[in-house]
Amino acid sequence: MQPSGPVQESAPSSRRSKITPERAQELYTAVLDLLREGGYESLTMEGVASRTRCGKSTLYRQWGSKPELVVAALRCTRTPTLTHIDTGTLSGDLHEAVRAIDAASNRDTALMHALSHAALHNPGLLCALREALIAPSIAAIDAMVERAVARGEVAADNPATPFVAAQLLGVMRARPLLEGRYGETGFLTRFIECAVLPALLTPVPPPGS
C-alpha cells in the first residue's frame, strides 16, 4: 500500500540519507534532553536543529514531523532498567527495582511528565511512551512476581499479584508531585515493606506444622 500524503523516506538507511545510526542516536538523545528541559509543547524542529547542528530540512526529510521524531526517539531509548534484576526473593527483587527506578528517576520521570499531557492527546505518542517507559517496567515487575509464585513465596491464586506493577509504578511516578511528605529517603523501601509485601506473601507455616 502506498502511504497517503507526501512521500517520505522511511528509514535512515534510504539512499538520500546522510544520517548514520550513530548520528540518529545523537539526535534522539538531544530530542529527549530538550523534552526534559522544556516539555513537549516547547519542542520545535528549529530547536532540535540548533541543538544538534543538523539542518532543519534534514530533520523534516528524515522524520516528517515533530511527533514522528519524538516517537522515533522514544522507540530507540528503551532502557532495560529492571530486566536484569533477579535476587532470589520477591522482597529483594522489589527493593532492587525501587533502587533502580530511583536511580533512573530524574531521567525517566522528567520525560514522562514532559510527555504525559501531549500523549493523552496523541495516540501514537501515548503508545510510544508506554512502550518505551512503562511496558518494560510492568513486564519486569510481573516477572518478579511470577518467579515468586514459582518459588512458593506467593500463592498462585493470591488476588494482589496483578496489582504490584501498577502500585509500584504509580507511586514512583507520582512522587515528584506528592513530594514533601513522600520524598524522604526510605519512603519507597518502607512502602514495599509495609504496604506491598504484606498483601502478597504467603504466611510461613510454623516449623513442624
Place this chain on the structure above:
Amino acid sequence: MQPSGPVQESAPSSRRSKITPERAQELYTAVLDLLREGGYESLTMEGVASRTRCGKSTLYRQWGSKPELVVAALRCTRTPTLTHIDTGTLSGDLHEAVRAIDAASNRDTALMHALSHAALHNPGLLCALREALIAPSIAAIDAMVERAVARGEVAADNPATPFVAAQLLGVMRARPLLEGRYGETGFLTRFIECAVLPALLTPVPPPGS
C-alpha cells in the same frame, strides 16, 4: 518589605480593577479549560484574553504574568471531592473515594498531566498544584484511615497506614498512562480489595476468643 521589581496590584479588589469575583472565577475556569486542552506551554495571555473577551492589559495588570494567573486559578479551584465521604467502614470509604476520583478524573487528571512538567520547573506552580489537587485528597484519605483506627478496624500501629493516600492517588493518576491493561472498569475496586485493604485490616478474632 517592598516587593522588588515593578509594583503590581495584588488583589482583584484594588481600586483600578473592574474585575468582580464572579468575573475572576469565569477567567479562572477558562484558564483551567485551556490548560486541559493544550497544556501549560501552549497557554498564552493572548489565548486567555481571546477566550474570555478580556483585555490583555487587564490580565497583565491584575495577575502580572502567566504563572501567577495559573497559580491564582488553581488556588480558586480546590474541589472538595473526597471530604464529604464517611460511610462508616474503611472499605466503604475507599470504594467511595475511588468512585469520586474516577468521576472527577477527566477534569483533574487532565489538569495534573497538563501542569506536572511545568510544575517540576516552577516551585510556585508546584506548590499551587499540590494545594489545589493533591493535598486535599491526601488529607481526606488520611482522615478515612484515622477514623478506621478510631473504630478499631485498623490497628493504630499498622505500618501500612501512612501509605494509603500515596498508593491510591499514585495509581489513579498514573492510570491514563498505564491504561490498556489497567483501564478496564473495576480495576480500582479490585485494587482496593486485593492490594490495599489486606495490608490494613486487622484480622477479626474468632467469636468467643
